[in-house]
Amino acid sequence: xxxxxxxxxxxxxxxxxxxxxxxxxxxxxxxxxxxxxxxxxxxxxxxxxxxxxxxxxxxxxxxxxxxxxxxxxxxxxxxxxxxxxxx
Amino acid sequence: xxxxxxxxxxxxxxxxxxxxxxxxxxxxxxxxxxxxxxxxxxxxxxxxxxxxxxxxxxxxxxxxxxxxxxxxxxxxxxxxxxxxxxxxxxxxxxxxxxxxxxxxxxxxxxxxxxxxxxxxxxxxxxxxxxxxxxxxxxxxxxxxxxxxxxxxxxxxxxxxxxxxxxxxxxxxxxxxxxxxxxxxxxxxxxxxxxxxxxxxxxxxx
Numbered sequence: 149x150x151x152x153x154x155x156x157x158x159x160x161x162x163x164x165x166x167x168x169x170x171x172x173x174x175x176x177x178x179x180x181x182x183x184x185x186x187x188x189x190x191x192x193x194x195x196x197x198x199x200x201x202x203x204x205x206x207x208x209x210x211x212x213x214x215x216x217x218x219x220x221x222x223x224x225x226x227x228x229x230x231x232x233x234x235x
Numbered sequence: 236x237x238x239x240x241x242x243x244x245x246x247x248x249x250x251x252x253x254x255x256x257x258x259x260x261x262x263x264x265x266x267x268x269x270x271x272x273x274x275x276x277x278x279x280x281x282x283x284x285x286x287x288x289x290x291x292x293x294x295x296x297x298x299x300x301x302x303x304x305x306x307x308x309x310x311x312x313x314x315x316x317x318x319x320x321x322x323x324x325x326x327x328x329x330x331x332x333x334x335x336x337x338x339x340x341x342x343x344x345x346x347x348x349x350x351x352x353x354x355x356x357x358x359x360x361x362x363x364x365x366x367x368x369x370x371x372x373x374x375x376x377x378x379x380x381x382x383x384x385x386x387x388x389x390x391x392x393x394x395x396x397x398x399x400x401x402x403x404x405x406x407x408x409x410x411x412x413x414x415x416x417x418x419x420x421x422x423x424x425x426x427x428x429x430x431x432x433x434x435x436x437x438x439x440x
Contacts, residue, residue: 164346165288166284194346
C-alpha cells in the first residue's frame, strides 16, 4: 500500500501539472479537493484518466467519485480492491 | 474622439525577451518556449499555481498581462465591470487543438480540452484579476492596429468600459508574439495617445 500511495502522489503531480508541489507535500489522508490540494472539476476528470491510463480502471459509478478521490489513501484502497477483485 | 484615450502601459514578449513600456526587463534565450514561459513566471515571483495548468497560449497571455499591469494599473480606480479585454491573433487555439487531437488517439485529455478556444486566455486573465467587463477575441491574419484602436475606442468612449487591456497574443508551435496595451481615459506620466500609429510602433519592437 505504501508503494502504491507513493506512486500515486508522483502520478497525480505529473497528471495535474502541480509543478510547485512535491510528493512529500501531499498527505496520505489529506483531502484532494477544496480545502486540501485545492483541485477543481477538471482535475477530477484528469484523476479518472489517471486511473484508466495507469491502472486500467474505469470508474463505473460516477457517484463513487467523491469517495474514491477523497484522498490519496482512498484512491489507493480503491485500486487495491479493484485489483483484488480482478485477480 | 480617439485622442481622448491613452496607452498607459505596454508589454511585448517575443524572441524570448520581455519588454515593458519599450524597455527590456527579462531575457532567456537558452530555453525552449515552454521553459521560457516558466522562467518568466519565476522571474515575476508571483504565486499562482494555476499557471502551470494553462496551455502555452494562456501562459503567454497571462504573463504579458501580469507584466503590463505590474506597477501600471490602479485596480482601486475601477469596478470589476469597468475593465474589459479585447485580444486577437492569427492561429486561434490551434497549438492546443493539435495537442488535444493527439490525446484523443488514446484517452482524450480534459485538461487540454478546456483550452481549445482562444478566448480562454481572456478567462484566465479575468479570473486572476476579477475583471468582468466586455471582452472579445478576434482572429486576423496579422495584428490590425486600426481595428483594435477603433473597437476599443468605441467601447471606452461609449462608457461600456472605463479601461481596456487589448492587443495580440499569438502562438503556434514555437512561433509566438504577445503585445498588450493598457488603454485608459486619463493621461499618466509615460502614456502616449491611443492611435493606430502608436500601437504599431510599440508592436514592432
